[in-house]
Amino acid sequence: xxxxxxxxxxxxxxxxxxxxxxxxxxxxxxxxxxxxxxxxxxxxxxxxxxxxxxxxxxxxxxxxxxxxxxxxxxxxxxxxxxxxxxxxxxxxxxxxxxxxxxxxxxxxxxxxxxxxxxxxxxxxxxxxxxxxxxxxxxxxxxxxxxxxxxxxxxxxxxxxxxxxxxxxxxxxxxxxxxxxxxxxxxxxxxxxxxxxxxxxxxxxxxxxxxxxxxxxxxxxxxxxxxxxxxxxxxxxxxxxxxxxxxxxxxxxxxxxxxxxxxxxxxxxxxxxxxxxxxxxxxxxxxxxxxxxxxxxxxxxxxxxxxxxxxxxxxxxxxxxxxxxxxxxxxxxxxxxxxxxxxxxxxxxxxxxxxxxxxxxxxxxxxxxxxxxxxxxxxxxxxxxxxxxxxxxxxxxxxxxxxxxxxxxxxxxxxxxxxxxxxxxxxxxxxxxxxxxxxxxxxxxxxxxxxxxxxxxxxxx
Ligand code: ARG
Numbered sequence: 001x002x003x004x005x006x007x008x009x010x011x012x013x014x015x016x017x018x019x020x021x022x023x024x025x026x027x028x029x030x031x032x033x034x035x036x037x038x039x040x041x042x043x044x045x046x047x048x049x050x051x052x053x054x055x056x057x058x059x060x061x062x063x064x065x066x067x068x069x070x071x072x073x074x075x076x077x078x079x080x081x082x083x084x085x086x087x088x089x090x091x092x093x094x095x096x097x098x099x100x101x102x103x104x105x106x107x108x109x110x111x112x113x114x115x116x117x118x119x120x121x122x123x124x125x126x127x128x129x130x131x132x133x134x135x136x137x138x139x140x141x142x143x144x145x146x147x148x149x150x151x152x153x154x155x156x157x158x159x160x161x162x163x164x165x166x167x168x169x170x171x172x173x174x175x176x177x178x179x180x181x182x183x184x185x186x187x188x189x190x191x192x193x194x195x196x197x198x199x200x201x202x203x204x205x206x207x208x209x210x211x212x213x214x215x216x217x218x219x220x221x222x223x224x225x226x227x228x229x230x231x232x233x234x235x236x237x238x239x240x241x242x243x244x245x246x247x248x249x250x251x252x253x254x255x256x257x258x259x260x261x262x263x264x265x266x267x268x269x270x271x272x273x274x275x276x277x278x279x280x281x282x283x284x285x286x287x288x289x290x291x292x293x294x295x296x297x298x299x300x301x302x303x304x305x306x307x308x309x310x311x312x313x314x315x316x317x318x319x320x321x322x323x324x325x326x327x328x329x330x331x332x333x334x335x336x337x338x339x340x341x342x343x344x345x346x347x348x349x350x351x352x353x354x355x356x357x358x359x360x361x362x363x364x365x366x367x368x369x370x371x372x373x374x375x376x377x378x379x380x381x382x383x384x385x386x387x388x389x390x391x392x393x394x395x396x397x398x399x400x401x402x403x404x405x406x407x408x409x410x411x412x413x414x415x416x417x418x419x420x421x422x423x424x425x426x427x428x429x430x431x432x433x434x435x436x437x438x439x440x441x442x443x444x445x446x447x448x449x450x451x452x453x454x455x456x457x458x459x460x
Pocket of ligand 1: 023027083109110113317319321322323
């Protein structure tokens with residue numbers, strides 16, 4: 001058991017209690033962050049005359065040596081340490097002796113872990129943002145390629161009006177774009193350095209908190225030491241944003257699963273992203289989409305966990321907060337793998353255009369346009385709605401689409417119908433006449449795609 005305390009104890013910790021308390025099993029993940037923060041702290045201490053230049057150099061060399069050795073596999077982070085902070089400090093003292101004992105001057109593990117977690121989360125936010133961007137680029141490419149791939153648009157999972165695949169995927173483009181904006185907002189709000197808060201009440205050493213904040217790439221130091229060691233708002237914000245990413249992915253998952261079903265037959269998932277059945281040879285299953293839909297649960301779980309951990313905690317640091325890590329790490333890993341795999345799956349998916357178009361052409365997706373046609377001929381909309389309702393009923397009885405009826409049959413239902421009805425309710429017209437910004441008509445979509453491109457270029 002390697003721990004950083006014990007002077008006021010007369011007995012050893014119970015083994016199970018020690019294990020229960022230790023966090024090395026998971027906080028070893030941010031070993032590099034702990035070294036980075038420690039180097040900055042040592043440099044600042046020397047700058048303030050708290051360490052000598054020799055001490056500073058020995059500490060920095062020692063910490064860099066640890067970094068190299070861990071990286072190269074010469075030094076293993078084992079469970080014998082209580083946490084990553086103990087691992088670093090114990091190893092430093094082993095290497096450089098007494099100077100190593102001075103590193104922790106003016107610092108507590110409370111502000112140290114607050115810093116490590118922030119450094120780690122900050123980096124992950126950028127990585128997730130990059131994955132979201134890559135996915136947006138894939139969606140953008142698909143939109144460009146499928147401006148005229150017609151498909152039914154649904155409400156209540158009933159065919160409603162025809163749209164295009166570009167338009168449908170464009171809806172997801174907007175969602176994931178907002179997800180990126182959330183990442184950037186969180187980053188901006190959290191990017192303040194808690195180092196120097198000490199255990200909870202700052203320190204009597206003349207630390208330069210602006211200096212460490214700037215060395216570590218923060219906007220500045222945090223402004224209240226008690227808040228600094230006990231704030232996990234940014235973790236909650238991130239988990240909330242990640243839950244929203246998963247919610248979006250799970251909706252797209254559900255659609256991919258439906259589209260891939262025999263009944264829809266809109267898509268074929270590439271072999272590289274689907275799996276077979278051990279018993280049914282014909283099967284090709286959409287497991288990536290199903291797993292993504294399923295994993296949404298654990299990311300929501302992480303959010304609820306941390307919200308609950310933090311609820312009612314008195315100021316300042318409480319050990320409860322150690323529970324923020326495992327679930328957050330898991331949520332981050334989950335979102336990253338889902339985004340990566342989803343991107344690959346979508347990029348390689350084949351769309352059965354004819355089948356999608358055929359599906360859009362039946363199911364009376366042009367009924368609204370037929371009503372609008374009558375409005376154009378002077379029929380009030382409410383009356384037109386009723387007329388087309390009975391027309392649909394007439395078609396259902398005869399198993400025909402509106403545009404399969406003869407003009408004589410149509411005229412029987414309303415004398416306002418004329419030869420131009422066929423053109424007016426054709427699938428192409430129904431889509432292409434929808435030209436309000438944000439609508440599926442090709443010209444409207446092209447404007448949106450141009451805006452999306454600009455966004456992708458500008459938002460690094
Ligand atoms: N492992 C702890 C955590 O994750 C580090 C801080 C420990 N502080 C303490 N006073 N025991 O929160």
